[in-house]
Amino acid sequence: MSATLHYFNGRGKAEIVRLSMAAAKVEFSQVDITEKHQFEALKTEGKLVFGQLPLVEYEGNNLVQSCSTARYFAAKGDLLGSNEQEKLNIDILFEGTRDFNSAFIPYGFAGFKEVLDNAKQTVIPKYLPVFNSILSKNGSNGHLVGSKLSLADLGLLEVSLTIEELLGEDELKPYPEVQNFLKVMKSNEAIANYLRSDLRKKKNDERYVAEVQRVLN
């Protein structure tokens, strides 16, 4: 059965959900929330437990909270690890990617250059060396844990793609393991298909920021 994702017409907090559905090979369509009345309607229908997007309608469930939704689809796609130790490591590293990624979520909403300058001073020097080292210790196979794709990989993929696009690929040069990881990820068929599809939204721009603010305020 296919899923329906309701979110603004951008990446934001829905991107990890999209990546997890794509990697788990769950087909989905998108409803872009571009007008306030659409958002209000979802709330009135009781589909948003905490009044927030993203929402995924799937098999009668109203899935909210992006990390829970990502874990739900990751479980379906067997992306949470094969044993207790892998499960633990994947959960910890995924949470780390969320902290890392959170610095980029306000891109455009708290300035464009400001957000990137802040990221360059804080999260990039903090997290990239750690993930580079973990990738190396895991055997330079392009995965953070074990020898196959996991939710932790999807988390790092999201933020690596963001860095590559917003700051340029040179930003990743000091981290060859992360560069190799990104190459491996991009060669994954399900991920490659998603990234070149219309489902992949564009980076935040002024128009998008204004649209989100109009829906929310």
Added chain:
Amino acid sequence: MSATLHYFNGRGKAEIVRLSMAAAKVEFSQVDITEKHQFEALKTEGKLVFGQLPLVEYEGNNLVQSCSTARYFAAKGDLLGSNEQEKLNIDILFEGTRDFNSAFIPYGFAGFKEVLDNAKQTVIPKYLPVFNSILSKNGSNGHLVGSKLSLADLGLLEVSLTIEELLGEDELKPYPEVQNFLKVMKSNEAIANYLRSDLRKKKNDERYVAEVQRVLN
């Protein structure tokens, strides 16, 4: 085997980990990190993947990222749900309690009154009616999902206890289901034992805030 929690001498991000260990009946001791050299030693020993606390040493693992650690112990205590639907609902509601709770984490660090005033205007009117309603729909049995204790309950317990202590029990009066929930939680033997033990830290005060800042800076 018993666990060792390393954290500052307060509740902070470790509290949900303590609650999950207590509820899962995993014995633990605590090392209070009150001096910079203790924190630096843990980093040098490679025990903090992302250079952050809390850390739990348990069965040879260095558990970090508080939500992952809480889930790990919740799994051991069978607190993550009995079937796929329960697991999903518990994960979503737990994430909601984390968003709710995050407004109280800066208590003392971003002012005392300021943090509470902000919570009264934002998260309390947003989340308490939702959890009150979920508790009612679940049969007013003092649990958010199903008929037994879950990680979602522990998440709501943490924030309800905080509200009761910092804002007074009257703050919960408009939410009788939450009041009943809190009563049920406090009558849980494992939780009651923890709350009256020395393991339960005190609320943030100026001394604690200064101590944490000294360790971190």
